[in-house]
Amino acid sequence: MNYEITENRALTASVHSMRLRGDTGSLTRPGQFVQVALPDFYLRRPISVCEWDRESLRLVYKVVGQGTAAMAEMKPGACLDLLPGLGNGFDTGACGEKPLLVGGGVGLPPLLGLCRALLAQGKKPLVLAGFGTAAEAFLLEDFRALGVPVTVTTMDGSLGLRGLVTDALGDLDYDDVLACGPLPMLKALWRCTGGRGQYSLEERMGCGFGACMGCSVQTAAGSMRVCKEGPVFRGEVLPWA
Amino acid sequence: MGMTDLRVNLSGVELKNPLIPASGTFGFGREFLPYYDLNLLGAISVKGTTGEPRFGNPTPRIAECPAGMLNSVGLQNPGAQAVAKEELPALRQVYTGPIIANISGFSEEEYVRCVERLTGQEQVAILEINISCPNVRHGGMAFGTDPEAAARITRAVKRVATRPVYMKLSPNVTDIVAIARACAEAGADGLSLINTLLGMRIDLQRRRPVLANTYGGYSGPGIFPVALRMVHQVTGAVDIPVIGMGGVTTARDVIEMMMAGAKAVQIGAANLVNPMACPEILAALPGEMEKLGIRALSEIERVPVN
């Protein structure tokens, strides 16, 4: 499906925010992703939907390789072909009343749409964001604008608390965990919080819609596809013990 | 616009057009239902099935290439029993055309057991015997790289099969014609080729192979010329029908593959990067045929060698 880029700007030296206009009818839950077709690249790139409304969506992505570098060069007015509405997304109904949203680096973007959805349901989310340094931090203003408490950790202590997101858990009052970020962060968080909550995973993808079995993970509930049964998995089924 | 005839025939099985999603790139069809009505397809080759359920290889299982992709999925499938009892009946609910069961094994005995389990299924029109999976140790491709072993599996499967048997051949061989001849002489009703070409990618930063399995099968547009060459060589040497595949992406590719000698065409990786690949190719086919003065696909003749 075709989408028109309406904005594409840098948030930090390597993280960019892109807004696209087009059909968002297939987006039903925060935490779903799109598969972005890029000219000159064979495979599509999976990127989480940061937030969306009836006629536009926002992707926040980090330049890590050639495909995302090409994305960062794209100009407003250009068109992108996306497969929208992929994956299960977070289950906002099933989570607690005071969920802690934990994002590490570019795991943070889908938590913005999630935070909006939880607020709309009358829940009281709080946010915990981890970055390497202050210069790498992004999206914090967007969360603060929603009026939710935001705790930040950086590895070097240049912003917020020094250390990992798990170092900040002790001071927070929450009844559930919803997380997205690098695998070591997710595993540490899972251990610290007793294995409950919902965790968004990443895997290299051939298709993104369940056809190729490229993205399978073993879980306690059997084999699952990150792109189809995931990317969000309940803590109880994750084989991280 | 004049009428074009897209029908083709594989060992008595009538296909309304030559387009068949390739095994492993279409699951059991379900994932494509949001995109289109599967009944427009000529046939469907479903995911490779083994005697027992398999999880497959560790991830990463996918790597990108300039003109295609590597996969090392390793035959993840729910096993012959679940395919027979659940997957095929579910596919039949939404699709009434011919289904090609794709079968793999790690021993002659497993191939036979799997064929026995699936050959009697009302839904199965053709048995495609994969002796060319590059992603599993012990078996898979080992049977497809030696003419003797390929013939032995062909004979064993033919003994129990009640449907036409198409042996699926590996391109990872010095002489594919020798394997094709061995299968034909052992009684194969047809051949499917090519499976993926063994390849690798390296993560420059980490200085490690991208795939957890180190090597994986290369498919997509980059392998199209190799596939054409192999189909052309094989159809020059055997009289049984050949289903051609490998990198087919456009309607012109379909016609080119049929000019190389294929009677029908499978489409693999293209489905993964564009779920609408098959309907888009189908829509373009009559126009391309007319431009080339082709009225019926079944009339396309294999081009001669120069």
Ligand SMILES: Cc1cc2nc3c(=O)[nH]c(=O)nc-3n(C[C@H](O)[C@H](O)[C@H](O)COP(=O)(O)OP(=O)(O)OC[C@H]3O[C@@H](n4cnc5c(N)ncnc54)[C@H](O)[C@@H]3O)c2cc1C
């Ligand atoms: C469900 C999901 C949601 C994601 N959401 C976001 C997001 O919101 N923001 C963001 O910045 N990144 C996100 N990612 C990661 C993003 O997909 C990769 O950073 C991106 O594909 C890298 O592409 P590249 O061409 O720049 O890198 P290259 O390394 O050149 O890519 C080569 C190949 O590897 C794949 N690849 C590389 N890294 C990853 C990775 N971490 N995960 C999956 N595939 C990878 C690419 O898609 C491509 O096929 C998400 C990944 C998944 C699976």
Ligand SMILES: Cc1cc2nc3c(=O)[nH]c(=O)nc-3n(C[C@H](O)[C@H](O)[C@H](O)COP(=O)(O)O)c2cc1C
């Ligand atoms: C992800 C993936 C999984 C595959 N799984 C199977 C399989 O289970 N059985 C099989 O016979 N071929 C399998 N193949 C090979 C394809 O059916 C086809 O032969 C090959 O990909 C070449 O066609 P293409 O270039 O159009 O993809 C697989 C290919 C891919 C990309």
Ligand code: FES
């Ligand atoms: S990426 Fe193809 S099944 Fe998940």
